[in-house]
Amino acid sequence: MVAYDISDDRCRRRVRGILKDFGARVQFSVFECRLSDAQLVLLRERLTAELESGDSVRWYPLCAWCSEAVVFQGAGLPPDDAEFYLL
């Protein structure tokens, strides 16, 4: 799971565009992605290049067990792929 806080609208849109190629958007600034080690490195580089002072991106790995334990309340759909998790 990756969560980002980016103040500039254009930067945030670009980050969203980059992440769309790697996973599913589950909240306004939260994606869930299934990534190899190499993809994670690449993605971190691309996103870090977009960050300005005060911005942040947080990466939370979810093993198979932890990914099964995700819970949500309220409107909104979980990722379509039931096996979706960050390696």
Add this chain to the structure above:
Amino acid sequence: MSGFHVICFDVRDAQRLRKIADALENFGTRVQRSVFECHLETAQMEELQQRINELMDVAEDHVRYYALCPKDCANILVDGTGKISIDPDYRIL
């Protein structure tokens, strides 16, 4: 023993967002605008979810709860501003 939890919320109404964030401040650390990290026992987690359920609008808002095992916690990464929260119940002496 407490577990590490990440709570992410999408709340449409500014006032409701403030109330939910205020409630979460009693349980954990705000690490991003809409993300909290908490070190909570199961009972505390249930209490938190109940509290958020009372404050949120289930039709408009969306809250996600992630529980991370110690191995996953050890691999959390932060780019840009911010740190990973620590369990307030533990101190290194």
